[in-house]
Amino acid sequence: MTLATSGLHHVTAIAGNPQANADFYLRSLGLRLVKTTVNFDAPDVYHLYYGDEQGQPGTLLTFFPFGKVAPGIHGNGQATRTAFSVPAASIGWWRDHLRALGTEVSEIAERDGEAALTFHDPDGLELALVAHPQGDPRAPWDNGIIPAGHGVRGLHSVTLSTGDEGGTIAMLAELGLRAESQDGNRLRFAAGEGGPGALVDVLVDPRAPQGLVAGGTVHHVAWRAPDEQTQLRWRQELVERGAQVTEVRDRQYFRSIYFREPGGTLLEIATDEPGFAIDEPLLxxxxxxxxxxxLEPTREQIQAKLASLSLPDENNPGFAERETA
Known part of the structure; x- marks a missing residue:
């Protein structure tokens, strides 16, 4: 490929109850809800975007909370772990904080010079908090819920599980990622300048079960393109190399194309532009x-099908409630 991504744009997963989802990511992890919208392909389902203050690419974890949804199967053909970046001195604080809230958390593990905690969200999605030895210059969302000094800085990495080592690695190379390290059957790749927000681990196990995307699993992983022109060039190159790529889809806050890597994981290339402040003020x-x-002409019908959400007021650390939808 003549193009190369600079890193992760977002990760999108499947959830059940939208209120439980919002409670966990806003209150337990202290992320910002940067957009409350719907799944454009199924508008009776929310699409909730969590990230930093502005919802910058590389900080975003998004969800389709379907309400009642069968649990998925974690396995090959999926992103099986989504990791966030936190300060090195905060790992112990996060362990104690999550345990105090009743979340089962692993002991602190060290690998490749990084310290990590692993845990699951209410739907069983595997998450991690990782402290990178070189630090992370990105600013946290300072909302009075999580002390800013401990706050999440953004995405750190994703782990792709695959039974097709050669195919998955070849696709990552076509996206411009480079091999960084290997630890047994776990291989690390980096995009752009590397570091938090630009990393992907590939876990190779041909004997692992095939994953099933449903509750508590990742639907797709998106990589960054700076603009639509670059995205179109990328699409052309992927098609020329034999990939089955969708047409460009308007996601309002970015433009998207989708395709599967040979191991089965659904990938997306999403534009950095135009961002989340195009239809409401930053505050x-x-x-x-x-x-x-x-979808505006059917707003009344859409809202009637969506559950109301009780959300903490970002301007009030005392968790004053506000309703949406």
């Missing part, structure tokens, strides 16, 4: 249900 991100123009 009000996530506070109201936002719909794209083509």
């Amino acid at each position: 009000e991100l996530g506070r109201a249900l936002k719909l794209p123009p083509w």
